[in-house]
Amino acid sequence: MTAGRSKGWPAVRRQGRKWLQIAAYIAPAVVLYAVFIIVPVVQAIHYSFYSWNGLEPLTDFVGLGNYREAFGDPAFRQAMQHNGILVALSLGLQLPLALGVALLVNRPMRGRSLFRLIFFVPYVLSEAITAIVFLQILQPDGLVDQTLKSVGLGGIVQLWLADLGLVFYTLFVVITWKYIGFAIILFLAGLQGIPQELNEAAAIDGATSWTTLRYITVPLLGPTIRIWAFLAIIGSIQLFDLVWIMTLGGPAGASSTMATYMVDQGVNSLRLGYATSVAVILFSICFVFSILYQIFVLRRDVAGGTSRMAG
Amino acid sequence: METAGVRRGPFSNAPTYVIAIALAVVVIVPIAYVVLSGFRTTGQIAADPVALPHPWVTHNYTKVIASGGFWRQVGNSAIVAAIATILVVGVSALAAYPLARFQFRGREAIYTFFTFGLLFPIAVAALPLYLLLRQLHLDESLLGVALPEAAFGIPITVIILRPFMRAVPVELEDAAAIDGCTSFGFFWRVLLPLTRPALLTVIILSVITSWNNFILPLLVLTDPSHWTLPLGAANYSTEHSADTAGVLAFTTLSIIPALVFFLFAERRIVGGLSGAVKG
Numbered sequence: 161m162t163a164g165r166s167k168g169w170p171a172v173r174r175q176g177r178k179w180l181q182i183a184a185y186i187a188p189a190v191v192l193y194a195v196f197i198i199v200p201v202v203q204a205i206h207y208s209f210y211s212w213n214g215l216e217p218l219t220d221f222v223g224l225g226n227y228r229e230a231f232g233d234p235a236f237r238q239a240m241q242h243n244g245i246l247v248a249l250s251l252g253l254q255l256p257l258a259l260g261v262a263l264l265v266n267r268p269m270r271g272r273s274l275f276r277l278i279f280f281v282p283y284v285l286s287e288a289i290t291a292i293v294f295l296q297i298l299q300p301d302g303l304v305d306q307t308l309k310s311v312g313l314g315g316i317v318q319l320w321l322a323d324l325g326l327v328f329y330t331l332f333v334v335i336t337w338k339y340i341g342f343a344i345i346l347f348l349a350g351l352q353g354i355p356q357e358l359n360e361a362a363a364i365d366g367a368t369s370w371t372t373l374r375y376i377t378v379p380l381l382g383p384t385i386r387i388w389a390f391l392a393i394i395g396s397i398q399l400f401d402l403v404w405i406m407t408l409g410g411p412a413g414a415s416s417t418m419a420t421y422m423v424d425q426g427v428n429s430l431r432l433g434y435a436t437s438v439a440v441i442l443f444s445i446c447f448v449f450s451i452l453y454q455i456f457v458l459r460r461d462v463a464g465g466t467s468r469m470a471g
Numbered sequence: 472m473e474t475a476g477v478r479r480g481p482f483s484n485a486p487t488y489v490i491a492i493a494l495a496v497v498v499i500v501p502i503a504y505v506v507l508s509g510f511r512t513t514g515q516i517a518a519d520p521v522a523l524p525h526p527w528v529t530h531n532y533t534k535v536i537a538s539g540g541f542w543r544q545v546g547n548s549a550i551v552a553a554i555a556t557i558l559v560v561g562v563s564a565l566a567a568y569p570l571a572r573f574q575f576r577g578r579e580a581i582y583t584f585f586t587f588g589l590l591f592p593i594a595v596a597a598l599p600l601y602l603l604l605r606q607l608h609l610d611e612s613l614l615g616v617a618l619p620e621a622a623f624g625i626p627i628t629v630i631i632l633r634p635f636m637r638a639v640p641v642e643l644e645d646a647a648a649i650d651g652c653t654s655f656g657f658f659w660r661v662l663l664p665l666t667r668p669a670l671l672t673v674i675i676l677s678v679i680t681s682w683n684n685f686i687l688p689l690l691v692l693t694d695p696s697h698w699t700l701p702l703g704a705a706n707y708s709t710e711h712s713a714d715t716a717g718v719l720a721f722t723t724l725s726i727i728p729a730l731v732f733f734l735f736a737e738r739r740i741v742g743g744l745s746g747a748v749k750g
Contacts, residue, residue: 185568188565200600286684
């Protein structure tokens with residue numbers, strides 16, 4: 161019986177039928193995946209070598225010209241820089257904030273599930289709705305300004321979405337509002353997995369709460385933090401909806417991201433050849449980042465995971 | 472966590488509550504502002520942007536509810552989410568079955584091939600997808616939005632389903648085979664019912680992802696009668712920007728479906744996400 165099982169379904173003995181079966185199960189997913197993920201990527205690479213408005217036939221071959229233009233365009237460099245800042249701010253500010261809150265809230269308390277529910281609400285709202293909500297409350301003299309004035313902080317009121325130096329950071333605050341609850345809940349789930357005995361043992365051995373945090377809690381939370389960081393970085397690289405609705409990347413590109421630059425060039429300027437070269441740059445960044453992250457950061461987690469599965 | 476080792480005094484939890492409540496306020500106030508301001512008139516909002524409704528005005532809400540646009544957008548979003556979810560869960564469950572339970576050469580390669588899709592978020596691929604959909608004459612069609620959404624959902628769905636399918640004991644498979652069950656019969660009658668919790672998780676994830684998708688509908692659907700809810704809400708807020716109260720009411724109403732669905736599915740979402748992270 162075990163020998164039969166190792167070949168797959170016990171009743172299937174003949175190799176030919178087995179492969180046919182496997183193919184039949186996997187084919188629908190492969191077709192859908194190939195047509196809507198692989199084909200667009202390959203086509204995008206093809207189009208990216210042309211100057212093309214999306215309507216006429218592809219004739220104007222420009223080689224690497226689009227790529228050269230993109231990397232030379234200050235507006236695109238600015239957009240890339242914004243994505244980079246976003247990654248840095250997510251890891252540098254959202255991570256400690258979410259971790260801190262998770263650690264503080266991770267104890268028996270009344271209304272725990274209610275708080276969990278509330279923290280999670282922004283994550284479920286679409287970025288589009290979040291953008292519209294904040295567009296309203298960030299209006300000059302709107303909820304944010306009025307609140308600041310009422311607590312005596314009227315002096316720091318700014319044109320949150322019109323100030324060139326400020327607008328991107330305003331958007332970062334909105335992004336944090338939307339995604340911090342997800343991080344907190346993820347970290348809380350990770351904390352639940354740390355055995356209480358470890359903390360008690362550390363306390364008996366005379367560890368301060370800071371040492372316990374530094375040498376027990378954070379290392380054991382490592383896998384959760386690494387997965388969160390991966391999601392946060394990929395999310396930062398592809399940010400679009402929120403920016404597009406709140407500012408369209410403006411004013412004057414001050415809040416642009418690579419994705420808003422791409423859509424702006426493609427749809428608004430009808431430079432589809434050029435815009436697909438930006439898409440290819442975006443793919444490549446995601447691709448290279450993910451591979452490097454897998455190799456250097458996630459490998460040990462995954463290695464542990466598979467050996468556990470095999471065992 | 473209920474069994475904290477050390478007994479604490481009644482007030483030692485105070486900082487915990489302060490932080491939790493402060494955070495809850497930060498989450499709730501922007502949403503509450505939008506909901507409540509929808510009960511005021513644009514004139515009142517302009518005169519005093521932050522105030523409670525007095526008197527309560529309901530015509531912003533009734534106006535949106537009575538307009539066909541809102542309901543059509545809810546319907547479009549529901550159609551897209553339903554097609555995308557049925558497709559992605561269907562094809563991914565079928566694919567996850569041999570990837571979880573058959574031994575064959577190239578199995579891990581195929582699995583890796585699927586997981587690579589995670590590297591391409593739909594926003595990054597949106598423009599090339601739009602060009603492809605145009606060639607396939609699927610632009611201006613809800614199917615044209617749903618099909619790519621399903622495709623981009625395959626990686627995470629396969630990743631979540633595979634370990635659950637692997638965990639079903641081999642003895643059940645042997646027993647089913649002895650009883651004359653075909654491999655598809657085992658998949659349909661034994662495996663799927665046993666992996667129901669995981670199926671629910673991926674269904675919920677797929678519905679939420681589709682419901683919230685903005686960039687693909689933005690590029691593909693230009694005709695207002697085809698708009699999905701996020702696209703409709705965003706366009707409403709720019710087109711009727713003078714009618715602040717109307718925008719707020721429209722926004723509030725478009726939050727409701729997602730919130731209702733979330734309240735209904737919360738445990739499963741949170742459980743599923745932490746489960747996925749724990750591996």
